[in-house]
Amino acid sequence: MVEAKFQPGDRVKVMKAYPLGHIRTPYYIRGCSGVVERICGAFPNPEELAQMRSGLPAQPLYRVRFAQADVWPDYRGGRGDTIDVEIFQHWLDRE
Amino acid sequence: MSELGKYAPLTYFQLMEVSLRELLVEKGVVSNAEVDAVAADMKSRGPERGARVVARAWTDPAYKKRLLADGTAACEELGLDVPALRLVVVENTPEVHNVIVCTLCSCYPRMLLGLPPDWYKSSNYRKRVVREPRAVLAEFGTRIPDSVTIRVHDSTADMRYMVLPMRPAGTEGWSEERLAGIVTRDSMVGVALAQAS
Secondary structure (H helix, E strand, O other), X not given: OOXXXXXXXXXXXXXXXXXXXXXXXXXXXXXXXXXXXXEEEEEOOHHHHOOOOOOOOOEEEXXXXXXXXXXOOOOOOOOOOEEEEEEEHHHEEEO | OOOOOOOOOOOHXXXXXXXXXXXXHHOOOOOHHHHHHHHHHHXXXXXXXXXXXXXXXXXXXXXXXXXXXXXXXXXXXXXXXXXXXXXXXXXXXXXXXXXXEOOOOOOOOHHHHOOOOHHXXXXXXXXXXXXXXXXXXXXXXXXXXXXXXXXEEEOOOOEEEEEEOOOOOOOXXXXXXXXXXXXOHHHHHOXXXXXXX
């Protein structure tokens, strides 16, 4: 299992990368910055599982909370509105 | 298949499912009986399981606390078997309204809510609820005031989400069973509110 680098409350930025394959990081959230809401645990890497490999060592998975106004420039709604997305550690950089 | 025997050609995905299933049976990987049993089991599960969890949380504050801390363990406490499900329960309050989506596919807490409705799997819902949740909720008849924060939860990986709706006014003194009767599937996805009538 890969050790968790981030803690709840840490500010993180999602990598803006476009690799091919089975990627569980949605396009719309790539390049966005948010705050770690919780550590969900560690799970086999789905990008590797999709290639019939073990996905080990397990990767820490986080729920990251983003402000909607940061994700969608034209967002209409409350300033406090948020979106939570589960993101694997190897997609996150410290901000 | 309709009882009138109306013919409709298989769609691309239906054809793929039939082909794959027949191959797996032919090669002895699974039997038809096993496939039927799993399909019957999936169809037999409905949102009443989730409703039981919500009703318990409404009537037992200590249970609610445990449910919000560890959804999977709290379901097991009620004898609800939730294999392969890491459940995160998010609570609606007068200040915060939660709504669930899976933008990448159709991840859904099936063990508690049964099979997902078609709209949950539609690309329309999946694309729009993340960027204009208030407009989408309004189309479901759920108008959330601007003063209430909306939290969208995108189930992109190994967690599954369920909304704990607010207990409606006018249900004071109701039994757990009666309360469970007003907890709808849509209120546990977050596109509707639980209503007393």
